[in-house]
Amino acid sequence: MSEHHHDHDHPTHTHDGKPIQEDPLPPLEAQILETSVRELLIEKGVVSADEIRRAIEAMETRGEALGAKIVARAWTDPDFKEKLLHNSDDALMEFGINMSPMELCVVENTDDVHNMVVCTLCSCYPRPILGIPPAWYKRRDYRARAVREPRAVLKEFGTELPDGKQVRVHDSNADLRYLVLPKRPEGTEGWSAEQLEELITRDSMIGVSDVLAPSEAGS
Amino acid sequence: MEPKYKPGDKVRILQRNQPGHVRTPIYVRGKTGIIERIVGSFPNPETLAYGDTGLPYKMLYRVNFRQAELWDDYDGPADDTLEIEIYEHWLAPA
Numbered sequence: 001m002s003e004h005h006h007d008h009d010h011p012t013h014t015h016d017g018k019p020i021q022e023d024p025l026p027p028l029e030a031q032i033l034e035t036s037v038r039e040l041l042i043e044k045g046v047v048s049a050d051e052i053r054r055a056i057e058a059m060e061t062r063g064e065a066l067g068a069k070i071v072a073r074a075w076t077d078p079d080f081k082e083k084l085l086h087n088s089d090d091a092l093m094e095f096g097i098n099m100s101p102m103e104l105c106v107v108e109n110t111d112d113v114h115n116m117v118v119c120t121l122c123s124c125y126p127r128p129i130l131g132i133p134p135a136w137y138k139r140r141d142y143r144a145r146a147v148r149e150p151r152a153v154l155k156e157f158g159t160e161l162p163d164g165k166q167v168r169v170h171d172s173n174a175d176l177r178y179l180v181l182p183k184r185p186e187g188t189e190g191w192s193a194e195q196l197e198e199l200i201t202r203d204s205m206i207g208v209s210d211v212l213a214p215s216e217a218g219s
Numbered sequence: 220m221e222p223k224y225k226p227g228d229k230v231r232i233l234q235r236n237q238p239g240h241v242r243t244p245i246y247v248r249g250k251t252g253i254i255e256r257i258v259g260s261f262p263n264p265e266t267l268a269y270g271d272t273g274l275p276y277k278m279l280y281r282v283n284f285r286q287a288e289l290w291d292d293y294d295g296p297a298d299d300t301l302e303i304e305i306y307e308h309w310l311a312p313a
Contacts, residue, residue, distance in 0.1 A: 103258070105281075120244050147246065150286075151295045167299045169286075174242045174304035175261045175279055 023139055062131040067179060068200035070095060070129065072193040074106075075184040084181070097128050104129070105176040107168070109183045109207075114165050116154065116207035117180060118146035119172040126177035130202060137206065147171060157208040170207075180207040187214040220260045222278045223307055228254045230282060231313040232305060240268030243309045251313045252284040255302055263306070278307040 041047050070092075074081040084091040088104040104126060107115040119125065120143045125133035136142050145153050150169050154161060161167060170178050182204045188196060191214075198217045203209040224230060234249035242264050257280055262273025286299040293299070 101261075120246075121242065147301055148290060149294075150299070163296045167295060169299075169301045171244070171301060171303040173244060174264065174306070176258060176281075176304055 059127070060132055062127065064130045064200075064202035064205065065197075066095065066097070067126070067129045067202070067205045068197040069193070070179070071181060071200045071205065072196040074181055075196055076193045081181075092129075099126070099128055099177060102175055102177050104179055105170070106179050106181050107170060107207075108181040111183070112164075112166060113168055114154075114161055114207065115168045115170060115178075115180045116146065116150055117170045117172055117178040118143055120144070120147055121173050124172040124177060126179050129177075129179060130205060134202070134206075154208060157203070159209050180205050182211045185211060185214055220276060220278060222257045222280070224254045224257070224280060224310060224312075226254050226256055229313040230254060230280075230305075230310045232282070233309050233311060235309070237265075240264055243305060244303070246289060247282075247284065247303060247305070250284055250288050252282040252288065255281040255283040258304060261306075279304055280307065280310070281305075282310075 123138040199212040204211040260276040267273030
């Protein structure tokens with residue numbers, strides 16, 4: 001959660017630190033509708049308040065650790081990597097994950113290609129693997145600009161790419177969910193999967209940054 | 220269900236104004252790209268979103284565009300691309 005709350009009301013207020021910017025307040029009707037339906041379901045005994053709380057807790061405690069395990073495994077096990085790239089359902093089953101009815105599409109970064117993921121229409125995200133999407137991933141400016149000027153957005157995230165490297169943007173607009181398979185950094189030869197996991201960050205699996213450098217392990 | 224297109228086929232996204240839960244963003248409508256892969260058949264989100272069954276299922280593809288095709292003023296390298304999922308009923312041969 002952001003520590004930077006905006007209780008003040010500035011309809012024209014923008015932050016210069018794009019792409020992280022406040023959206024307008026959510027529509028009040030949607031909030032009222034959500035509360036009404038939730039209370040009705042509880043009153044009628046369809047679900048209990050505790051079940052709802054548990055479901056929210058489970059969703060919010062899932063994090064990117066699982067994604068890092070999957071990437072580290074792909075870095076250290078070529079057969080698993082092939083499966084992950086071409087038959088992700090089977091690969092994920094080894095981690096007890098079932099994405100159904102969605103499918104996972106894994107896109108691999110190479111010396112020549114950098115992949116970056118956005119959902120322009122809403123906030124589609126591989127939640128079973130990476131948990132809740134970061135706040136900026138859902139904001140309109142990230143969603144609009146990631147497809148329009150990806151290199152400028154990447155630069156604002158501190159990721160500068162040479163012109164020789166192709167940028168491939170993936171709009172996660174329908175039934176697939178996307179995971180970027182970052183490139184294994186040089187200088188990690190002989191590292192165990194557990195050691196490698198420490199280098200694999202959430203943002204590197206969305207494709208807005210690279211993984212950590214080997215010297216940053218455990219930092 | 221047999222897919223109408225195969226990877227490598229050149230396709231144009233239909234320029235159609237359609238209200239509702241449409242998964243084809245306006246920025247790709249009318250643009251020409253290449254089928255990257257056949258994803259498979261999925262319930263039609265345009266009816267599924269309204270409590271319907273989503274039947275008949277629609278074939279879904281990933282379509283690859285050159286960024287310069289999408290944005291006249293794209294200032295990155297010419298081989299930068301964008302890939303997006305498009306249902307068959309939004310595609311025409313190009």
